[in-house]
Each structure stands twice: as structure tokens, then as C-alpha cells.
Amino acid sequence: MPPRQPQIEIVEMKKDSMTFILSKTDASIANALRRVMIAETPTMSIDLVEFENNTSVLHDEFIAHRLGLIPLTSSRVEKFNFTRECSCTDNCENCSVRFNLHVTCTDDTKQVTSDDLFSTDADVRPVHREDDSIVIVKLAKGQELKLTAIAKKGVGKEHAKWQPTCITTFQYDPDIRINQNIMDRLDEEKKVKFANSCPVKVFAYDKDTRTVSVEAASNCVYCQECKFYSNDIGHPDLVHVGYKPERYIFTVESSGSLEPQEIVLSALSILKTKLAHVHENLKNEVDF
Ligand code: SF4
Ligand SMILES: [Zn+2]
Incomplete structure (x- = not known):
């Protein structure tokens, strides 16, 4: 039997989400793709924080956790090594990006946001900026927050902060067919009630043609x-x-760290590499 050639057909593409149909493959491959998108597609995220001064109302661990959850632009993530695979002993520029934050409140109150995180690498910075920035903590007069944060490359199966997706789902492509011979025999009231029985408006009733x-x-x-x-x-x-x-309808919604199409392409390439490893190992077993 010739191998199947799975296909992807894009239905909708937005800045932060996309919908596509994966066809000519089975549910196990569709689910493998979904799981790789969630758990194995690498992004950058803050993983270490050194506090120099924190007189805010939130303790250090609380702020470090918040910093880890701020999505960072990760389109160039492939230029970094995973720390565990890097030849350095202490977070070099090949495996990490340093951020500095220093805010002192001189007014009544001041919000510290993702805009206050200054990156040493232009490719890795908070996704949400200016009007859209993420609040880290609110300072009162005289309070100060001064820290250095280190972002590293990671994947969602280590910690959810590295997941590039907010939503990744797939469902079977529905096949809905009306038996028009039976429908023609129904009176108008039943036709309308039938169309309205669907809560998500799959059916439409045309008053003119009934x-x-x-x-x-x-x-x-x-x-x-x-x-x-x-x-x-x-x-x-x-x-x-x-x-x-x-035929499976996929919906992929990005956290902003990667564009939706980057998530899908990266996951496909990871899945391909995994299958190549299985193939290679199987071949070695058989040859042996
Ligand atoms: S009512 Fe609508 S959503 Fe429910 S099964 Fe029928 S077509 Fe699908
Ligand atoms: Zn390194």
C-alpha cells in the first residue's frame, strides 16, 4: 500500500490564532501533532531571577513566578541551546538572555509592567508592550524593585510557562446531511423548530423557499x-x-511568543525528527 500523504488546508489565519484542516491521516497522528504543539515546541521564558532589592508588597517568589509567565518573543528560539545541552557552565549568551528591571516609586503609586523589563537581546523581549503591557506589581511611594532575570529555552512538558499555545484542539470534520424527502413532508412549524433545535446554528431556514x-x-x-x-x-x-x-479541524491559539503558523511548522518538524528516530532504531533492530 503506498504511504498516505497528509495534507493541511488553512481555513482561517489571524495574528494570534489559526484554523486548519488536517486530512489523509489518522487520529493518532492528529493527536501527536496536537501534543507536540503543546508540550514540545520550544520557546523562551524567564527561569531565574536574582533580586537586588524588593520592598514591594509581593515576596520574591511571587514576582519570580509572575515574570516566568510573561510571554517572550521566541521566533528566533532556534539560535539558542537548551541550557542542559550548552557547553557553558553558567548561562552564556548561547543559552540564555538577561533582563534588567529597576523601578522606584516616587509618586503615590506606580505600576511595574513588562515594559520595565529591558532585554540584552532584541530578539527576545516581552510580547505585550505599551498599551497592552502586563502588570507585575504595584509599588507605593518609596518602594523599589531591582532585579536581574534570565530567560532560557524550554518546552511545555518541563513547565507550562514554555507552552507557545493557549488553546490547541482538534475535532473530526462534521458530516451533516438532511434527508430532504422527509423534510419536504414536514409543515413549516416543524421545519423552523428543527432548524432552531441546533444551539450552534448549523441549519438555516429560508422563509421564501420554505x-x-x-x-x-x-x-x-x-x-x-x-x-x-x-x-x-x-x-x-x-x-x-x-x-x-x-479529516480533523484544528484550532491553534498562540500565547504570542510564536505566531500560530510558526507553532505548527515547528511541531511538524519535531514530529518528523521523532519519527525519523523511530524509523532508524527499528531499522537497526531488524538489521541486528
Ligand atoms: S444540533 Fe447542531 S451541534 Fe448538535 S449534533 Fe445537531 S448539527 Fe451538531
Ligand atoms: Zn550556555
Whole structure:
């Protein structure tokens, strides 16, 4: 049997999210891709913080945890080594990026935000800036926060702060079909009720032609409400709710550290490398 050639078809692309259809493969590969996107796609994140002075109301660990969760731009993450694989003994520029933060409050109050983190590498800086910046702590008059933070390359399976995604889901591509012979025999009230039985507006009723059609099959969440209504009115075959084999609708929402397409491409390349290792090891076993 010739190998299958999985395909990706982009449905929607936004700055922070994308929707695509993966086809010609099975659910195990779709799920492997989802898991690699979440847990094995590397990004940069703050991992070490040295406090020089902290007279704010939050203790050091609290602020260090907050700093770790600030998404950092990671499009150039491939230029860094993982610390565990780097030849240095103490966070060199090949495996880490240093940030400085020094804020003193001279007014009544002052917010310390991600804008106050100054990076030593232009490629790695907080994603959210200016109007969109993330608040780290609020200082009162006379309080000071002075620290050095070190960002490292990591993956989500070590700590969730390295996950590049907020949402990564896939579902089977719905296959919704109305039996028009049965539908034609229903009165207007039942047609309208059938169309309205779907909570996510998969069906549309056209008043002029008095017909019900499938308008947005991809909205289907397999709740079966349309089937329940069909059964209630004595027509269990009025609608078919199934899914198309080997077609999966993916939704990927980025934290901002990587663009959604970068997450998908990076995960595909990692998955390919993993499969190549399996293939190589299997070959060695067989040869042996
Ligand atoms: S299964 Fe639920 S979501 Fe899907 S078409 Fe029927 S009513 Fe709508
Ligand atoms: Zn190093």
C-alpha cells in the first residue's frame, strides 16, 4: 500500500490564532501533532531571577513566578541551546538572555509592567508592550524593585510557562446531511423548530423557499439535539450526524511568543525528527 500523504488546508489565519484542516491521516497522528504543539515546541521564558532589592508588597517568589509567565518573543528560539545541552557552565549568551528591571516609586503609586523589563537581546523581549503591557506589581511611594532575570529555552512538558499555545484542539470534520424527502413532508412549524433545535446554528431556514439547509456544518459540536428533535417528531432519519473520515479541524491559539503558523511548522518538524528516530532504531533492530 503506498504511504498516505497528509495534507493541511488553512481555513482561517489571524495574528494570534489559526484554523486548519488536517486530512489523509489518522487520529493518532492528529493527536501527536496536537501534543507536540503543546508540550514540545520550544520557546523562551524567564527561569531565574536574582533580586537586588524588593520592598514591594509581593515576596520574591511571587514576582519570580509572575515574570516566568510573561510571554517572550521566541521566533528566533532556534539560535539558542537548551541550557542542559550548552557547553557553558553558567548561562552564556548561547543559552540564555538577561533582563534588567529597576523601578522606584516616587509618586503615590506606580505600576511595574513588562515594559520595565529591558532585554540584552532584541530578539527576545516581552510580547505585550505599551498599551497592552502586563502588570507585575504595584509599588507605593518609596518602594523599589531591582532585579536581574534570565530567560532560557524550554518546552511545555518541563513547565507550562514554555507552552507557545493557549488553546490547541482538534475535532473530526462534521458530516451533516438532511434527508430532504422527509423534510419536504414536514409543515413549516416543524421545519423552523428543527432548524432552531441546533444551539450552534448549523441549519438555516429560508422563509421564501420554505427549505432547511446545512449552513455551517463545521460549527457542529455533536450535541445530538437535532437527532433528539427528529426522534421526537417520529422521523429518526431526518438528519444524519456523522464525521468525515481522516479529516480533523484544528484550532491553534498562540500565547504570542510564536505566531500560530510558526507553532505548527515547528511541531511538524519535531514530529518528523521523532519519527525519523523511530524509523532508524527499528531499522537497526531488524538489521541486528
Ligand atoms: S449534533 Fe448538535 S451541534 Fe451538531 S448539527 Fe445537531 S444540533 Fe447542531
Ligand atoms: Zn550556555
